[in-house]
Amino acid sequence: MTEQAERLRAEIRARLPKTLPARLGVAVSGGGDSVALLLLMSKIAQSEQVALFAATVDHGLRPEAAVEAQYVSALAGRLGIPHETLVWTGWDGDGNLQDQARQARYRLLSDWARGHAISAVALGHTADDQAETFLMRLGRAAGVTGLSGIRGKRLRDGLTLLRPMLGVTRRDLRTYLTEQGVEWIDDPSNQDIRFDRIKARQVLSDLKDLGITAHSLTRVAENLTQAREALEVFAQESARSMAEVDAGDICLDRAAFQTLPQEIKRRLVVGSIGWIAGRGYPPRQSAVDQAVQAIDTGTATSIGGCLLVPQGNKMWICRELNAVQGKVTRPGQKWDNRWIVTGPLVADAQIRPLGEAGLPQVPDWRNLGKPRQVFLASPAVWVADELVAAPNAGFSNGWHAELAPDWPQFHSSFLSH
Template identity: 65%
Template sequence: MTTKAETLRTELRARLPEKLPSRLGVAVSGGGDSVALMYLLHEIAQNEGVELRAATVNHGLRAEAEAEAERVAVQAALLEIPHETLQWQGWDGAGNLQDQARQARYGLLTDWAHRNAVPAIVLGHTADDQAETFLMRLGRAAGVTGLSGMPDARDLKGVTLLRPMLGITRQVLREYLSEAGVEWIEDPSNQDLRFDRIKAREALAGLDTLGISAKSLTRVAENLAQAREALAVFTQESARKVAVVDDGDICLDRSGFVALPGEIQRRLVVGITAWIAGQGYPPRRSSVDQALAAIRDGRTLSVAGCLLIPQGDKTWFCRELNAVIAENVEPLDVWDKRWVLSGPRTPGAQVRVLGEAGLPQVPDWRLLGKPRRALLSSPAVWEGENLLSAPLAGLSNGWTAGLAPETPEFYSSLLSH
């Protein structure tokens, strides 16, 4: 007879990569979901010769948090799993607490992973979390991407985040722990209706009579995820027809772009701005609408750290000058999180934006055929106020500018949006 533990391990393992890394991390808060995850993963790791390591983030927001982290450490020790508590001390009392705590949690976990040579971290998000996310995003009138919910896997700062329990409910996990005699912690904030997620949890509990449950909403999110992937492929194929990469900038054929379906236009704008200005929160829908109108009308516009510049029947996407005006690094360091400039060893050389002071010192920049404002925001090598090189503007002097290794190829990057 198959036990509940065996059934859960089988379902969890099916959502993990076929080949697990030799060292795997697991984030454990002490709550029922993550404690169950640690115990289930422990068996899987032992069977497959994988070294499992655990980490707990203490946000320092509740007096009980330290004792709860110590409790997780004891549970991990019983399983002979190395454990570390990560402390967050970054909240100043301003802004959205849950959002800042979430960002801090991921930052601490990925830093921990790099320190410990852990290529992937398993997270304890469940079907209930997915359903709550769906409801919250539904309330914000999200589109296909938003409603497709949390992915099974994604890359963050070079670390793979895995969510293999998105098809498993909290109730089933707690039943498993109870049968195994394993205790867990109930966070009192899970009853705090000031938080949107808890409101969504309460709303979900009242939808059973309509046949709407965590499981059914998770299936809806999975269906939409498949639709999102199909749209991403079509966006990539469309980009190859209407968008050209030119030294880190993107040049759009305006008529070809305008002829695309509206959803694909939106995805292209979001993908282009993310590739140029960096991954982060995508621009708001209103900002994307403004960008679409600017492309259609041939107008200049600033959006999400990028500048849209019309030129004939084209529209260029480039970095906005004000976004990089203060960037200042040594040669070989990453400038604006995407460029690396290398060349002759020159004591005192610095990489800064070309800007209004530098472009007049580049005699042949017009031969490139690019808009002047696109070149202003490009990286250049300076020695004090003396311009040594502007590789992307046509002044090399033995220097080269290349995209940082972690920067994805543009067309491939569109598959992640």
């Protein structure tokens, strides 16, 4: 092994978990970054007796993609690594193509990994990707979280995503591949200046005379990652002291909330909304700032599929009825992605929101001391138009509503995973 290869292998291994899972996946597109990752991970896996599996996502958007997947399959075969091509056929021509393709890629990889009992997948993002992401987010006036960039480890849909090459540049990886005599395939979209990432790539090249390089911006992002982690701990401790969970809703102590720095207030709002409505793209900062002001002043508002409902010195954060209207499941199945409602066997029972029609049929909801709006989006059991049960509103009738086992605990959800 050459000195270059040994250095790259050591750099990548240092960014992987101390103990690797017995079965590990690697996503390979055929480009230089991911091909280098496949080769380097194959060496690491062999030395540590880890079963390595490879997958290529074909988004079906370019005719060359199928050929690229075949190339990866052949390369993986020579390395003795099982390989599968995952084909996406879900784009209907609407919406942001890049975003939908990215979401589909992670979804396909998660399904593939789950089917092979793979708990973690390594991805080929590099220091250049980190630097480009930093510049793009800088242009959007991102805060500490955004500027901390791509995370080296992240849990998504039950799958651990590992990015062990964030300290390595594309140039180093291509030098390594050339030394190894291994070819790669360049995606022509990497030259398309219509994409923001390609514009950022060009800007980064122009900044090198100022000492602003992929390595320097990666170090900045890592410094901001440490700052983000400290803020997350502060936000978690603040949530523990002033936020209570009540039947899936959050009750904030407004007086304590008003004493917090603005950044921690924002994090408490974003964390609460994400925990109740599900993790997705966080609300825009302007909406978050409006929500913070609403809590400070004790006024009602809505944000991200949730309601903020004042009650004296309390502020209730709950699901918004409009966000769950029309959601229907059977007992025992997930409702609103987080509730599982179970109870006696009742023919034709459905789980739907309690709503304006159901709340008047619950005689004792006032005894729970919560504003009426908090109950409207709670799960209820219906048979046609007859209300059978509303467990979170004090009308259980033998039924129970529990958060799904994979739903995170509220206070722990403030920390990155």
